[in-house]
Amino acid sequence: MERFEKVRNARTQMAEVLAGVGPATVLERDTSMESIAEQSPTGPGTEKATRIISVTSGKGGVGKTTVSVNLAISMAQLGKKVLLFDGDLGLANINVLLGIIPEHNIYEVMKGRRNLKDIIIPTNYGIDIIAGANGISQLANLSDDQREHFLTGLEDLPGYDVMIIDTGAGVGSNVIGLVMPADDVVVVTTPEPTAITDAYGMIKSIVANRQEKTIKLVVNRVPTAVEAKRVADRLITISSQFLKTNVENLGFIFEENLVQKSIRSQRPHVVLYPGAKSSACMQHVAARLLNREIEQEGEGISGFFSKIFQMVGIGND
């Protein structure tokens, strides 16, 4: 079937990246997942496509993994079935953030020792994860059989609403390749000038590959909502001016010591400190990605911050 052929193309690309063989050569724009989204397969006998969201950045250490984990859990709390995939091929650490020691990881799938669905790890937080493995990028030159084994696994995954891919940083081919098959790309930056410059570099690379996609932006570690807006406006303006592309401001996350505290205790932030203002920010970003109305009438911290987001132009559309 044509649809499965398209899924296959996009997934082949992802498999090649995971195998370390793409996409230095796969940088032409791929539209396969876009047309799948347009087809909206809801008829009898057709499976609903999983929405793939890649979380990426130009500079390292800006909070991609923190954002990915907490976004995934927040989406699960909003009723979605979520799979979180550790696509950082250098330093896998989603399992560390969640305090999980995986028995199996993606390396075994690459080597054909296991099926992908056998390495999915359920967590206590309402999401499933696929753990990464350090140093996968050295795993070039998989045989056709090994790659086929990996692909079959991707096609057999049980019906998730959303798959979030936490990528590594930078415009290297491994990262870009995990961004290309995604339906949504979320670029994370901080207000640091170097992070902003590198975020722009990342946006430029994405645009070079998939021009008409709206790239979404999260500004992490901000002291104030006004500072977040300043950073976002700057990136939106230069992207529009020089790249002729729309960047959508998805929201921001406050700098808070509690985030580091939850990382140290290896428990997800939105679970450990649901009332923290940074948690409200993460929930807000998740809701926006799902196009959900954010509770306005609810008093408490969530409603309060929703109003702040609206004041600085990041409210419900």
Ligand SMILES: Nc1ncnc2c1ncn2[C@@H]1O[C@H](COP(=O)(O)OP(=O)(O)OP(=O)(O)O)[C@@H](O)[C@H]1O
């Ligand atoms: N909102 C925040 N408030 C305070 N500290 C934060 C916040 N977000 C992230 N951090 C800090 O930044 C560190 C790096 O975050 P994280 O590992 O999520 O970044 P990353 O972009 O995934 O890094 P890498 O590029 O290495 O994969 C965390 O260990 C944490 O200490």
Ligand SMILES: [Mg+2]
């Ligand atoms: Mg990371």
